[in-house]
Amino acid sequence: MPQNNNICVCQVLHGIVGGGSEQVVLNYCSRMPDIHFDLLYQYEPNPQILERFNEAGINCIQIPDKLHHPLKHLWTMFRIFRKGRYDVVHSHLDWYMNSYVCFLAMLAGIKKRIAHHHQAYTSDCHPGLRAGISLSFKKVLCSILRIPCKLFATHWLACGEAAAINGWGKSAVKKGKVTILPNAIDPERFKFCEIARREIRAKYGIAEDDFVVGHVGRFFPEKNHKFIIELFSEYSRHHRHCKLLLVGNGPLQAEIQNLVNQKGLGDKVIFAGLKKNVVGFYCAMDVLLLSSTREAFPMTLVEAQYNGLPCVVSAAVPRETAITDNVFPLPIDDVKPWCEKLSSLSVACDRENPKIKSEWFDVRKCYKMLESLYQIP
Incomplete structure (x- = not known):
């Protein structure tokens, strides 16, 4: 926890191994020097990627992984949430696992809890569901599993429309309850x-x-x-x-x-x-x-x-x-x-000025969206 009055945010990821979710966190957080960021991760990190987070001033904390040490994983996360006095917890765990992170954050008294969905699973390829289960049952089960996420998270995010619908349902997206935060780059x-x-x-x-x-x-x-x-x-x-x-x-x-x-x-x-x-x-x-x-x-x-x-x-x-x-x-x-x-393509060296049709994925233009979400009311 910083010694000043800056906003303090805790990011939660599965690991630091070079995945897209990690890059999103890095791209956005490195644009917000006035906010203190801690990052919780579980699995053995890639040293090169971990170095990039350290260079950006993000404090990375490894905790026991949920597969081998489930109770220790939960207790360590809760203890860090409680002692850290965070203003925001921002969870990037997919397959509806954001729900337990937001639940622990709620128990720790953290008022702003963000669940961020980064995947667009179809009903027939959700992890953890056996191939023999009927498609209709999978759809019902996914709808049920959304409920705790919606209950414990105060803000619902997704990286795009497909991920928003998959993570939060068509109705939530249609009603404007989901914020689309693009996976932006510099x-x-x-x-x-x-x-x-x-x-x-x-x-x-x-x-x-x-x-x-x-x-x-x-x-x-x-x-x-x-x-x-x-x-x-x-x-x-x-x-x-x-x-x-x-x-x-x-x-x-x-x-x-x-x-x-x-x-x-x-x-x-x-x-x-x-x-x-x-x-x-x-x-x-x-x-x-x-x-x-x-x-x-x-x-x-x-x-x-x-x-x-x-x-x-x-x-x-x-x-x-x-x-x-x-x-x-x-x-x-x-x-x-x-x-x-x-x-039909050929070796091409002259490509210095691509014609970009949209600036939606330019982090320099859109990081303010997330920064304002982190602000204390």
């Missing part, structure tokens, strides 16, 4: 840079005339890396001078690496790992692929557009994130249309 950080392009390409042995297909994302099922490998395997059969650049890490990485080797693509696919700064990698690419099976709000897509990259995306990606005419949605049931689209 456009200046993602400007195209020819020097960065040459440096990254030289580091990974990418020739000047190589067409680089890129992807930035964690190796999780919903990111659909298998589709990317199948697509690139087909594309590379007809295009000799090409590389696939994968930025990120995750539990499925070894499986994807094995698939790459099975298809004989080892010399064409680059596993760059998780990076603290991805700007140079966008610059090195010639197209970004986003073949996700579900997406509430892909920040990588916004970042890539500000970098001037053409983006070929799945139909699951919300249309609201297309802020240029350089986004091309395609179905993920066949790789052929994707190959055809890639074949």
